Amino acid sequence: MSREQYQPPSTSAGTNFGGTTGASNTGFQASGSGFEDTARPVHYLCGDCDNKVTLKRGDPIRCKECGYRVLYKERTNRMIQFEAR
Known part of the structure; x- marks a missing residue:
């Protein structure tokens, strides 16, 4: 039993990921x-x-002062509330 080789989906300029063409589609678009x-x-x-x-996307994960490579993400200022059971 032979397996078919995987072919990644191709994205052309006029198609969306929803499978339809044209600008009237409200689904996810590849423009990002x-x-x-x-x-x-x-x-x-x-x-x-x-x-x-x-750090921005693509920057090396390294301290700019000492070169240490272990960085801890700061706590967010946004209020986050969890529901406990």
């Missing part, structure tokens, strides 16, 4: 215009010198 949060820098604390390190 709704992902503004990925360019925002994230703040970390160095595990060695406690320096604040700001």
Whole structure:
């Protein structure tokens, strides 16, 4: 029994991931215009010198002061509430 080789889906300029063509489709689009949060820098604390390190996507995970590679993400200022049972 032979297996078919995997072929990744091709994305052309006029098609959406919903399987229809045209601009009237309201499904997910390949343009990625709704992902503004990925360019925002994230703040970390160095595990060695406690320096604040700001990293963007693609930056090396390393403290800019001492070169230590263990960084801890700072706690968010946004209120998060969990429901306990």
